[in-house]
Amino acid sequence: xxxxxxxxxxxxxxxxxxxxxxxxxxxxxxxxxxxxxxxxxxxxxxxxxxxxxxxxxxxxxxxxxxxxxxxxxxxxxxxxxxxxxxxxxxxxxxxxxxxxxxxxxxxxxxxxxxxxxxxxxxxxxxxxxxxxxxxxxxxxxxxxxxxxxxxxxxxxxxxxxxxxxxxxxxxxxxxxxxxxxxxxxxxxxxxxxxxxxxxxxxxxxxxxxxxxxxxxxxxxxxxxxxxxxxxxxxxxxxxxxxxxxxxxxxxxxxxxxxxxxxxxxxxxxxxxxxxxxxxxxxxxxxxxxxxxxxxxxxxxxxxxxxxxxxxxxxxxxxxxxxxxxxxxxxxxxxxxxxxxxx
Amino acid sequence: xxxxxxxxxxxxxxxxxxxxxxxxxxxxxxxxxxxxxxxxxxxxxxxxxxxxxxxxxxxxxxxxxxxxxxxxxxxxxxxxxxxxxxxxxxxxxxxxxxxxxxxxxxxxxxxxxxxxxxxxxxxxxxxxxxxxxxxxxxxxxxxxxxxxxxxxxxxxxxxxxxxxxxxxxxxxxxxxxxxxxxxxxxxxxxxxxxxxxxxxxxxxxxxxxxxxxxxxxxxxxxxxxxxxxxxxxxxxxxxxxxxxxxxxxxxxxxxxxxxxxxxxxxxxxxxxx
Numbered sequence: 001x002x003x004x005x006x007x008x009x010x011x012x013x014x015x016x017x018x019x020x021x022x023x024x025x026x027x028x029x030x031x032x033x034x035x036x037x038x039x040x041x042x043x044x045x046x047x048x049x050x051x052x053x054x055x056x057x058x059x060x061x062x063x064x065x066x067x068x069x070x071x072x073x074x075x076x077x078x079x080x081x082x083x084x085x086x087x088x089x090x091x092x093x094x095x096x097x098x099x100x101x102x103x104x105x106x107x108x109x110x111x112x113x114x115x116x117x118x119x120x121x122x123x124x125x126x127x128x129x130x131x132x133x134x135x136x137x138x139x140x141x142x143x144x145x146x147x148x149x150x151x152x153x154x155x156x157x158x159x160x161x162x163x164x165x166x167x168x169x170x171x172x173x174x175x176x177x178x179x180x181x182x183x184x185x186x187x188x189x190x191x192x193x194x195x196x197x198x199x200x201x202x203x204x205x206x207x208x209x210x211x212x213x214x215x216x217x218x219x220x221x222x223x224x225x226x227x228x229x230x231x232x233x234x235x236x237x238x239x240x241x242x243x244x245x246x247x248x249x250x251x252x253x254x255x256x257x258x259x260x261x262x263x264x265x266x267x268x269x270x271x272x273x274x275x276x277x278x279x280x281x282x283x284x285x286x287x288x289x290x291x292x293x294x295x296x297x298x299x300x301x302x303x304x305x306x307x308x309x310x311x312x313x314x315x316x317x318x319x320x321x322x323x324x325x326x327x328x329x330x331x332x333x334x335x336x337x338x339x340x341x342x
Numbered sequence: 343x344x345x346x347x348x349x350x351x352x353x354x355x356x357x358x359x360x361x362x363x364x365x366x367x368x369x370x371x372x373x374x375x376x377x378x379x380x381x382x383x384x385x386x387x388x389x390x391x392x393x394x395x396x397x398x399x400x401x402x403x404x405x406x407x408x409x410x411x412x413x414x415x416x417x418x419x420x421x422x423x424x425x426x427x428x429x430x431x432x433x434x435x436x437x438x439x440x441x442x443x444x445x446x447x448x449x450x451x452x453x454x455x456x457x458x459x460x461x462x463x464x465x466x467x468x469x470x471x472x473x474x475x476x477x478x479x480x481x482x483x484x485x486x487x488x489x490x491x492x493x494x495x496x497x498x499x500x501x502x503x504x505x506x507x508x509x510x511x512x513x514x515x516x517x518x519x520x521x522x523x524x525x526x527x528x529x530x531x532x533x534x535x536x537x538x539x540x541x542x543x544x545x546x547x548x549x550x551x552x553x554x555x556x557x558x559x560x561x562x563x564x565x566x567x568x569x570x571x572x573x574x575x576x577x578x579x580x581x582x583x584x585x586x587x588x589x590x591x592x593x594x595x596x597x598x599x600x601x602x603x604x605x606x607x608x609x610x611x612x613x614x615x
Binding site: 007093219220222223224226227229230231233234236237238239240241279283284285287 | 390391392412413414415416417419420421423425427428430431432433436437440441443444446448449450451496
């Protein structure tokens with residue numbers, strides 16, 4: 001594990017995980033009330049790219065209109081949440097930090113719920129109303145947390161500020177739900193437990209730019225993010241502009257989280273568990289950890305969504321239930337393990 | 343290498359530093375001594391640009407410290423804070439190569455040519471056999487050695503150390519200070535070190551600076567600074583001063599309260615506190 005071969009570690013792990021991710025996505029598309037073969041999936045995707053259509057229109061519709069956008073969206077949401085989790089954990093030097101602890105997800109969820117409930121700004125923003133409100137309130141939550149934590153922004157105060165802001169935004173969200181009518185309540189319920197059901201291609205294209213630019217920017221800064229593991233003072237002594245780097249990284253991770261919450265609601269445990277597991281497998285170097293966690297997060301959420309929609313057919317579970325049911329015991333087990341090793 | 347002129351720093355209206363002036367020349371080791379709360383660590387925080395002084399100026403290599411960018415500054419000055427290295431899961435080699443950060447480009451993949459510098463430092467510090475061990479599995483002494491190696495990889499011209507020997511056993515205290523001494527002789531490094539141990543300070547430093555309540559109390563060679571009267575005035579302790587039988591450096595011996603002559607029993611820090 002010398003410093004020079006991080007690139008070979010990255011190549012090996014991301015190659016393996018990309019293969020596994022593609023296989024998981026193909027399997028997820030095949031699995032469902034209408035059984036399809038992997039060959040069908042391949043043919044539909046190929047026909048879209050080549051323009052030659054030699055596929056049954058019904059199969060084409062199921063794959064291209066229904067299952068593929070859902071699977072692609074689940075993968076992107078998983079990648080965004082896991083990537084954001086890596087940044088928060090790395091910056092705060094706390095394996096328990098993630099978008100939820102910082103109150104960012106609750107801000108985004110409140111924004112989405114407000115947009116659905118009031119419809120404010122729909123005339124101007126159109127289809128972007130829900131994501132725009134999610135961004136605005138997630139950023140508000142972040143700035144509240146940063147403001148509360150003060151100029152020094154010590155790790156402990158930052159996390160405590162996150163807890164306070166999260167409690168406040170959570171209460172507001174419950175309030176919005178309480179005054180909402182039954183029909184709206186069902187839609188808002190989505191933002192609480194999270195779901196990628198009934199998603200279309202425009203949902204996927206809405207999150208794509210934030211995911212690609214966000215992950216790219218964070219990866220370019222991953223060398224500096226490594227130095228934060230020595231403490232903020234030492235990072236500063238090694239030439240990192242601590243406050244600027246931390247602000248850019250926090251904002252980027254918040255935008256990735258808000259984009260994910262806007263299209264899928266608050267899905268828990270991805271940003272907590274995935275970076276944790278991948279750190280054990282690939283080591284703490286963020287140049288490797290970030291891309292590898294994004295791929296693993298994508299795979300995890302695709303698998304979780306497949307379970308959510310097939311396990312109680314024809315009813316669907318919210319995906320957040322599945323991730324929490326898998327994630328919480330797993331995390332408890334990891335926590336015990338790390339406590340015993342101390 | 344570094345010049346400090348008339349430095350003032352306040353915490354509210356309480357002065358932490360009161361008009362400190364000092365300079366460290368290349369190849370020189372300046373020891374800063376003084377009781378707890380005398381402003382030593384504040385001095386390090388100002389010197390490392392973590393905080394700004396209310397008045398006065400710090401010049402690094404003839405240029406005001408505020409004009410240096412964080413990266414440029416890190417190429418000139420390495421700082422080892424009092425708390426040392428935290429228990430990080432990175433390996434020894436990874437942490438040492440983090441010292442190369444200010445010399446690297448902006449991209450994650452840049453810095454592959456730094457491998458040689460890292461290799462040389464690992465060899466000089468005898469850390470080769472531990473290179474793949476995780477820093478959080480090392481003892482405090484080993485960890486401090488990694489911290490020094492990281493600073494060496496940084497190739498600074500000024501090294502600032504805040505109590506580098508505090509948590510170490512005597513063997514590691516000597517090994518850390520000897521390592522810094524060799525490095526200084528080899529590279530003409532300027533060193534500013536805060537020490538609590540007056541005897542080590544007297545042996546390793548060319549010059550000592552004694553601080554009291556944020557102000558400069560005395561400055562000079564160890565022999566000039568360390569007198570029983572000054573130590574009594576600054577620390578409130580009556581020491582016995584002697585000469586190191588081998589090096590000739592002044593050495594401070596402490597006498598327990600019960601054994602001290604009756605007229606010296608009165609202490610500036612009474613017990614119970």
